[in-house]
Amino acid sequence: MFSYRHAFHAANHADVIKHATVVQVLDYFNQKDGPYWVIDTHAGAGIYDLTDEWASKNSEHESGLDRLLGAKPPPMIARYLETIEQFNPDGEARFYPGSPWLALSLLRPKDRLRLFELHPTEFRNLGLNIASLASEDQKKIQTFERDGFAGLKALLPPPTRRAVTLIDPSYEDKSDYRRTLLCLQEALKRFPTGCYLIWYPLVQRREATEMVRALERLHDVNWLNASLTVHRPSRDGLGLHGSGIFIVNPPWTLQKSLKNTLPWLAETLAQDKFATFTLRSNEAQKQASKGVQKRSPSGK
Template identity: 60%
Template sequence: MFSYRHAFHAGNHADVLKHAILVQILDYFNRKDAPYWVIDTHAGAGLYALDGEWAGQSGEVVDGLDRLLGAPRPPELVERYLRAIQDFNPDGVASRYPGSPALALHALRPHDKLRLFELHPTEIEVLESTLRQLGTSRRQVSIAREDGFGGLKRLLPPPTRRGIVLIDPSYEDKQDYRHTLQAVRDGLERFASGCFAVWYPLVQRVQAHEMARALERLPVEWLHATLTVRKPSADGLGLHGSGMFVINPPWTLHEELRAALPWLEKTLAQDEHARHTLQTHAAAGSPAGASPARKPARPPRPAEGRPPRAAARPAPAQKRSPGRK
């Protein structure tokens, strides 16, 4: 159970979708003065060196964040995400990738709180070191060395009655799909008004599809976005896309994703099988938005296959350091 290290995948296409949506949700919560909590059930190491040992082995960032750097006319949801990445790379070289704890901490105001769970013994040591480097306050941030599925129960509802719960296990253990669904159901019983964001991989496992369908049957307001970047491999291995399921989403998220998903599909596509979907559902049970938002046709991608890193974008980090996690 401790074989998974997210550093191997940092900055890949799944991180792009997950973290772009998370940054949008955080920005929305900051529009009100009232304090809120962020609870991350599977925090990971928090901050990743893209020129380090793990990311350098996989090079997955090449088909993720790297494709966004310098790509023309990014929509607002992507632009906001890239600005957050740049804030962790002030020298303009994208050598550090912030995970969800770092992105949340970056967005939080002094009266907001961050609660993190991490069970991996090495990951939590790195996470604690990272948070010390970022100068966090013990009153604002706490880390629990335990399973986030179980620990989540005692934190809900947060005293503020405003909160974001991010659930994104590795899903290496097939039971994670069942545990995720149960955590959402239990969480809604305790905190019906909370914003629950669930990330999951698009892989050739029946459990992934069953969990997504079960989440869609919940009698709550939800938004479901998926991004596929390539055809599934013949051997059934590998990640060909990912999904984000958001319960009680910001009302602005749907329109921002309508603009961002086609752009992300085009920019991150690895073959002609790239596509996206976007669905919403109202709490009363009637559809509130578009059914799968798929483009019937997509123009061919440029001959180079992806935009250059050194782009004519003014704000986000324009380059990547030569080394590679």
């Protein structure tokens, strides 16, 4: 369970869709005066040097972030790139902020960041990175060296009654798919009005497909489901051919932003002609269901 290190995959195509969405959601939360929490169940080290041995081993950023640089992106991606530039004032895209650092760059003095990380090396690196921050930023953060799936429920509902929770395990362990679903279901019982972002991989695993189907069957919540495929699934059934982000209680502006962004991302990050995207919502399902109910038995 401790073999996964996010530095191997930092700034790849999956990070692009996930982190661009995180930035949009937090920008929306900042429009209201009330304080909020950001909770990350699988925080990693927080920030990554794309030139170190871990990130350069596979250089996955070359088919992700690097393809966006110098382009003319839609507003959602331009905003995402703007946040990354804050960590690279010399113009070189060397340091890549993970979800915790992206969130920290957007939090206001009254907002708070809560981070779970179970991997001992990643937790140690997270602590070292936090120690290098200014004292005012350190005061916003609390870390937990424990399983985020199990620990999340103790933080819900937050005292602010406003929170964005990111659930994005590695899914190297097949049980993560089931645990992600159960974690969300439990969180919604405790804090039904919270905003939840669930990242998931597009891989040829039955568990992955079943989890997404189960998420789309959630009742009494609003949701969006955006996915990005960058190449055809491999013949051997291995590897990541794309990823998705499932948002529960999304900002009302997010669907339009994703609709304008996903076609551009699919074209820009495409690795073959099979690159594509999907964008679904429970509202669309409701409308489709109403359309079926209005039809006569003859279908006319």
